[in-house]
Amino acid sequence: MHREALAGNPNPSRHLQALHFLGALARINKLRARKSPPSRRATALGGRRITRAAYAAMAVAAGPRRAWSRAILLGLRRNSIAKPFLIKKRILKPHRELRDVGSRAEELRRLLPGARRMEFGSLLDETLNYIHHLTAQVGIMQKIADSLCK
Amino acid sequence: MSSRRTTGGRISEDEINELISKLQSLLPESRRRNMGRASAGKLLKETCSYIKSLKREVEDLSERLAALMSTMETDSPQAEIIRSLLR
Numbered sequence: 001m002h003r004e005a006l007a008g009n010p011n012p013s014r015h016l017q018a019l020h021f022l023g024a025l026a027r028i029n030k031l032r033a034r035k036s037p038p039s040r041r042a043t044a045l046g047g048r049r050i051t052r053a054a055y056a057a058m059a060v061a062a063g064p065r066r067a068w069s070r071a072i073l074l075g076l077r078r079n080s081i082a083k084p085f086l087i088k089k090r091i092l093k094p095h096r097e098l099r100d101v102g103s104r105a106e107e108l109r110r111l112l113p114g115a116r117r118m119e120f121g122s123l124l125d126e127t128l129n130y131i132h133h134l135t136a137q138v139g140i141m142q143k144i145a146d147s148l149c150k
Numbered sequence: 151m152s153s154r155r156t157t158g159g160r161i162s163e164d165e166i167n168e169l170i171s172k173l174q175s176l177l178p179e180s181r182r183r184n185m186g187r188a189s190a191g192k193l194l195k196e197t198c199s200y201i202k203s204l205k206r207e208v209e210d211l212s213e214r215l216a217a218l219m220s221t222m223e224t225d226s227p228q229a230e231i232i233r234s235l236l237r
Binding site: 029042050104107137144 | 194212
């Protein structure tokens with residue numbers, strides 16, 4: 001469908017991410033326009049809706065092959081965005097370096113959607129991809145915010 | 151990042167080292183200091199901080215966008231935004 005637009009584009013997933021997010025913003029905007037003048041509460045709700053749209057756009061761009069994007073696509077409400085940061089007991093391991101890595105890997109597993117029981121190598125792989133899409137999303141949103149300011 | 155391993159066995163030690171290097175080059179602080187290979191624990195710690203700060207940025211930008219959108223008229227800026235992003 002977007003083949004002509006994507007031809008020669010070195011980063012087609014970023015393109016898709018931007019387009020999906022823009023579409024969601026347009027829908028949110030239409031919803032907002034129908035209601036009465038915005039209260040502070042409405043703006044806060046709008047902010048959360050936009051956050052959800054941001055993660056949805058990331059997940060769509062990443063596709064279903066990633067555990068984190070699958071977790072988001074399958075249940076926006078169930079993933080770890082809205083939940084408060086869980087505090088777990090640290091499991092002490094004998095070797096200092098192992099303990100270091102172990103507890104950090106656990107923290108990473110909590111930060112990444114769908115990574116609860118992931119083994120270490122896959123965790124790193126997913127993390128790289130997640131960061132890639134997160135930074136893309138920040139860039140997209142900054143550009144939109146800047147152009148709305150003009 | 152688009153290479154997909156077979157879902158059979160675990161990832162090898164070499165591949166883990168490669169992933170760790172890629173991660174290090176991605177992290178802002180590690181890149182600035184141009185460190186030699188940092189310890190895995192420190193790298194993971196920085197990765198967690200980085201992801202948390204990126205998530206906060208997404209939330210802050212969402213609030214900003216919500217405020218901006220609540221003050222703009224319905225149709226006009228959207229075509230301009232789309233054009234600027236597709237350039």
